[in-house]
Amino acid sequence: MLVSALLTSVGINSGLCVLFFTLYSILRKQPTNYEVYIPRLIAEGSSKRRSHFNLERLIPSPGWVKRAWKLSEEDLLSTSGLDAVVFMRVITFSLRVFLFAGVIGIFVLLPVNCSGDQLHDIDFADLSNNSLDVFTISNLSSGSKRLWAHFSAVYLVTAFVCYLLYYVSLLLCSKEIQ
Structure with a gap:
């Protein structure tokens, strides 16, 4: 892969990410979309539809991201439902795995690969x-x-994922007992 191709891909994906976050931030505030974004609150009668025009509805705000991460699982379950709790668990699990694998990849595998002599040195x-x-x-x-570093890294990441799955299952079992 060429560096220019990688930078192009990063630019396109970053732009799409900003676009989708902006669209979500705007669309979730529109009264016509309340059934999609807050159905439980509407069904319980906790949220009333606001039909008057407000310019603030058209301005994207990133505050919802911070509020979403601050909620406990019980709060998230009571306001958004089980699917939101499961989604947040999947996201946090994926972030933990990616962080662990990223640290191993950057600080262990990258130096091992750069120390190899199979290819020519890079021209900066x-x-x-x-x-x-x-x-x-x-x-x-x-x-x-040096290939043992890759072999060991695969087993380390696999063991970490198994540990996380075991830890999550213990948490779920302890919550069911209470």
Whole structure:
């Protein structure tokens, strides 16, 4: 993969992410979408429809992200339902796995791959047209002792995921007992 292709992909995906967060922030405030975004509160009669025009409804606000992360599972269950609780659990689980795998990848595997001699060194003067293969496992020669780092990393990440699954199941069982 070329550096310029990677930067293009990062730019496009970042732009789409900002666009979708902005659209969600605007659409969730529209009275016609209340049945989609707060159906439980409408069914219980806790939320009233506001039909008067307000300019604030058209301005995106990122405050909902902070409020969503601050809610406890009990609060989230009572206001948004079980699907929101499950979604937040999946997101937090994925973030933990990604953080752990990212730390291993950046601080262990990346230096191991860069120390390989299978490919030519990277030319920082013409960085945008260079390949990123120097940073991958393809830079290690076949039968190298450094391949054990990749083997160990796979088992470490797998063990961490199993630990997280066990920890989550223990939490669920302890909540059911209470």
